Every structure is written in C-alpha cells, then in structure tokens.
Amino acid sequence: MSKSKSPFKANSALRKQIEGFLATHGATLAQEAKRTSMFFELAAYNDVVQYYETNGYAVKPENLRGTTSDFVYALSPNAKAAKCSYFSATKNYNKGVAHEFEIRHNLRVRSAHDTEIFVAPDYVVIDKEALQSTRFPHYYNGKVDYVFVAAEQVRTFAETKHYMPSPELVLNFVGIVNEIKPAFIRGEFPEKRPKHCGPSLIISGVGNVHLRKIKDSLADRYRINVFLGLFQYPSQLYSKGNQANIKKIGTE
16 A cells, blocks of 8 residues: 555545444444544544553443444533443453543543633543533533533643644643643652553644654653654554554553
8 A cells, every 4th residue: 555645535435444443342333524634533532542452452332322332522621421322441451450541532621720720632541430521601601510620630641743743733732741640750650550641732643853852852751752753654553564653651
C-alpha cells in the first residue's frame, strides 16, 4: 500500500473502520458526522481502547443504548455523560487483584491547580465511577448538572487534531498536561501498577524534521507521546510492534 495516499482520508473509509471496531464488541454506530475531523476523533477514541487491549486489558462497551446496542459517542463536552457510552478497561493480576478504569470521550476535567477551571481533552482514562457533578450559576443558571472528573482521578488522557501540525500547536499540549498532571512537568511519574500510555497528542498530518525533534524532546521530558501521520500510519497507538516506542507511565 502506498504511504503517500492513505485509505483513511475518506469519510466513508473512516466510518467503515469505526463500525467494524464497534461490531467486534457487539455494538453499533448510530450517530452521523459530517466532518473528517469528527470521524478522525471517533476513530482515534477506538485506537485508545485498542491500546488497552494490546496491553492485556479486557475492554467492554458500557451504557449501550436501545435494542440495537448503539454506542453513543460524546460528540462535545456538553454531551450528557449519563446518556453516552464508554469502554471499561480491566486488568487482572495474580491473587485476584484487578484494576478497572473507564475510557471516556469529551469529559471535563477539573484542574489540579484551581477548582473553578476545567479542561476537556478528547479522551480520558479515569478511575471507575469517578464522575462528579455540581451546579454553577453561569452554567444554565445553575439548573443543570455540570459533570466532570477531578484531575486526581485521571490516569492518562489524549487529544486529537486533524491538521498539518506546527511547532506552536504541538507545544501547546504541554499546557493541558500542566493543568491535569503537573507532577509530570516536574518529572514525577507513577511507578506502580498498572501501566498506562503517557498523555498523548494524536495528529492526522505528518510533521517535518523539526516536529520530530519536538516530539522526541517532549517524550524525554514529560513522557508525552506525539503520534504524527495517523492517516498514513493508522495503527501506531495499538500496534504490538510499536509498543516499545510509546512512552508509558506505571509498571506492568
């Protein structure tokens, strides 16, 4: 297959990929998307789930809807979490020890620095049943629950961008890391089980030599992954052969 022309640039091909992934887990896609960027975002969510499958987790779709087991993606941070689907990821160890997480889409995260600041990465891996809610006067006049997860209960997260990357846009990702996991900026990382993928920026476009230098520098400093050229190389995150090149946090 030619690397200069990817089959994943067509919306129809991306949709087929998404439908195929959900079908293997007994779920169906019922939502419509008009933009390539949205299809790419949904496909990358599935890549995150597949990363956990590759690394020994049992994954399962949760909160499917209707008689056709529709998987409802959270298409924006304003989507109601109770009405959206997600995947659980469970890793079992000897002596019956198990760690279970939720892989969520477009969920708000409360800043580790300020309880009134929130960010919404495209994907977050959180502790089981860690969702919280509150009401703010500025959010629908305090009449609607504002659902979020505290930064302390986020294990890792990822953001996706459908663009040709620039140095500035890639470096801006460090700001999100600082809001959610400031310890990573200080060079302090989890050193116990289980193992997670480091915070990741997933980009459709291919970067130049300078971008690759930035990618390597961020990986060394903060254990950040920058996946470039997902249209050309779509299995980077979950490929068994690429796991040794992915920065991870925790052990086993």
